[in-house]
Amino acid sequence: MLRFFQSYFPYQYASLLGLLLLIRLPLLLHPFPLLIPELNWMIVGEQMSQGNLLYRDIWDSVSPLSAMVYWGIDSVFGRSPLVLHGAATLVSVFQIVYFNYLTNNRDIYPDRTFWPGLIYMLFMHLSFDCLTLSPVLMSTSFLLLAFGTLIRQMDRRGATDEVFEVGFYIGIAALFYLPSALFILWSIVSLLFYTGSTFRQYSLSVFGFLFPFAATVLFYYLFDGLNDFNRNLLASVFRVRQYSLSDFQSLLASLLIPLGLGVLGFLSLFSRAGRYVNFQQRIQQIMAIWFVVAVLTIALMPFLAPMAFLSFVPPMAYFAYYYFENIRKVWLAEMSFSIAFVLILLLFYQGALGIIPGAELGRLSSLQVRSSPLPADIRDQHVLIIGEDLSAYRQNHLATPYLNWDLAKYDLKNLDNYEAVINVFDHFRLDPPDYIIDRENVVEKLFQRAPALAARYEKTAVADVYKRKN
Template identity: 85%
Template sequence: MLRFFRSYYPYLYVSLLGLLLLIRLPLLLNSLPLLIPELNWMLVGEQISQGDLLYRDIWDSVSPLSAIVYWGLDTLFGRSSIALHGAATLVSVFQIVYFNYVTNTRDVYSDRSFWPGLVYMLFLHLSFDCLTLSPMLMSTSLLLLAFGTLVKQMERRGATDEVFEVGFYIGLAALFYLPSVLYILWAALALLLYTGATFRQHSLSLFGFLFPIAVTILFYYLNDSLDDFNRNLLASVFRVRQYSLSDVQSLLASLLIPLGLGVLGFLSLFNTTSRYVNFQQRIQQIMMLWFVTAVLTTALMPFLAPMSFLSFVPPMAYFAVFYFENVRKAWLSELGFSLAFGLMLLLFYQGALGLIPGAELGRLSNLQVRPSPLPDNIRNQRVLIIGEDLSAYRYNRPATPYLNWDLAKYDLRNLDNYEAVINVFDHFRLDPPDYIIDRENVVEKLFQRAPALAAQYEKTASPGVYKRK
């Protein structure tokens, strides 16, 4: 396969994208497990379509530009996981083509080939959860655009005013996925160490970064929701862990080969430094800074899953290409790639389809939506779930703003506070749920504090489930 993509002819884009579709079509045509984050994102888009304002009327920590995309998809397709998968494939196509284009047209490697795009395409399949349109995937597209602009600056003797674009792209990336805000440090260091950027140009880059964020803050200020924006997004990144979804074995297995090849490629550079010109060495250092920044973002991730590590793909793919370039014998390079290709796709399909009976590796069971605690005949009802398990929303609609349990704790875990009780009562009055599913044992205390609510609900036969009278 490496031999086929060794050339650099435009028609190979068709072959590369055909290979991408060949890998994904068997899964896109089958019914993939619905993931809890997917359901959460669809609910956010659905509620915005109904006129609710994110953070004020929807207590969730999804970033605003991602929410706008989910709103658009809900407007066009309704609550559809297929739409998320299709849109994710289009975003993946853009990233593969752009990464291959930039690395070749800017002569980032010694030889031009389609290896960068091929390796990038493979590494996008860390796990089957990477098939969905996640904020991390969308944010990585903007980071790639910032990288492309930085590479243009590296080619010149001095930086230009295009550094504004670098900051602007990173600002947009942060509005898709807030932990990406750390990449402004990556850009600042790259401009400081590897270009002749002046103070004015550094200021331009910082202004480009702050501009889209300032516009977003202004929007919420004008809608009298700045406190909601701060609590549910800005402050939440340091405190909120949205789901308890960690499947450490599957996570490590999905990252093992890409990280291993990336590290081997990085180490191979120490024996071949003379092959690369000064410009290429600077790009290597910039990509190393990207990887370090990506590691720092792990502390801000709302949950741990392979899809959360998609921002690692560009530096891993970039260095992995060096490994295959620097293997002296072509057949060893071909064999190594074939093994990596086969093992990664085996884990990918095992996770999605359960090829090995009884094996849980790659299945991400904690990430999948479980059967609803409500009877099957209860559908299209207004439901409030108090807890992390969103499964009852699969065929129902959320009531009250309390979508994210970690954010709902501000009120529902603080019922000894009079203001919190008033807030809950007002939310129930404006948007009363038909059913309450209490997994955190707070409803009884709420009913004690607000007897008017207690008079409206009765217990059902299901534990922790209350029905509106």
């Protein structure tokens, strides 16, 4: 396969994208487990389609531009995991083509081949959850655009005012996935050490980064949602930890081969450093900084899953190229890539389809939507789930703004506070749930604090489930 993609001809783009579709088509046509984050994003899009304002009327920590994409998808297609997967494939196509174009047209590597795009495409299949339209996936597209602008500056004698674009792209990336804001550090360090930037140009880059945030803050200020924006997005990045993932074996297995090949490629550079020109050596250092900053984002991730590590793909793919390039024997490089290709896709299909009976590796069971605690005949009702398990929303709709449990705790776990009780009562009055699923044992205390609500609900035969009286 490496030999086939070694030639640099335009028709190879068709071969590369054909291989991508060949890998993904079986999963696009075959239903596979719906994930809790996917359901969460679809609920956000649905609520925004009904005129609710994110953060003020929908308490969730998804970043605003990602929410707008889910809003647009819901407005046209409704709840559709298939559309999320199809849109994710289009975003993946852009990243693969752009990464391959960038590495070749900017002479980032000594030779021009389609290996960068091939390796990037393979590493985008860390796990089956990478097939969905996640905020990290969308954010990484803009980080790649920032990288392209940055190396364009490095290829000149001195930096220009286009450094504004670098900061602007990172700002947009952060509004898709807030932890990506840390990449402004990557930008500043790269401009400081590898370009002839002046203080004015550093300021332009930082201003470009802050400009999208300033526009977003102004929007929420005008719509009386600035405090909600600060609490549910900016402050939540340090506190919100959703969907506890206990399947660390699957996470490590997903990252093992791409990370291992990236590290081996990085180490191989020390034995052949004299082969690369100064520009290429600077790119190597910039990509190493990218990887370090990506590691820092782990502390800010709302949950741990392979899809959250897609921002690692560009540096891993970049350095893995050197591993295969520096293998002197062609047959050995071909065999190494073939083994990596088979193992990565085996884990990918195992996670989605369970092709190995009884094996849980790669299944991400803790992220899958479970069976609803409500009877199967309860559909299209307005439901409030107090807790992390969102499964009852699969066939029903959210009532009240309390979607994210970590954020809902501000009110529902603070019922000794009079203001919190008033807030809950007002939300129930404006959007009363038909059913309440109480996984955190707060309803009894809520009913004690607000007897008017207690009079409207009754227990059902299902444990921890309350139904609104007719």
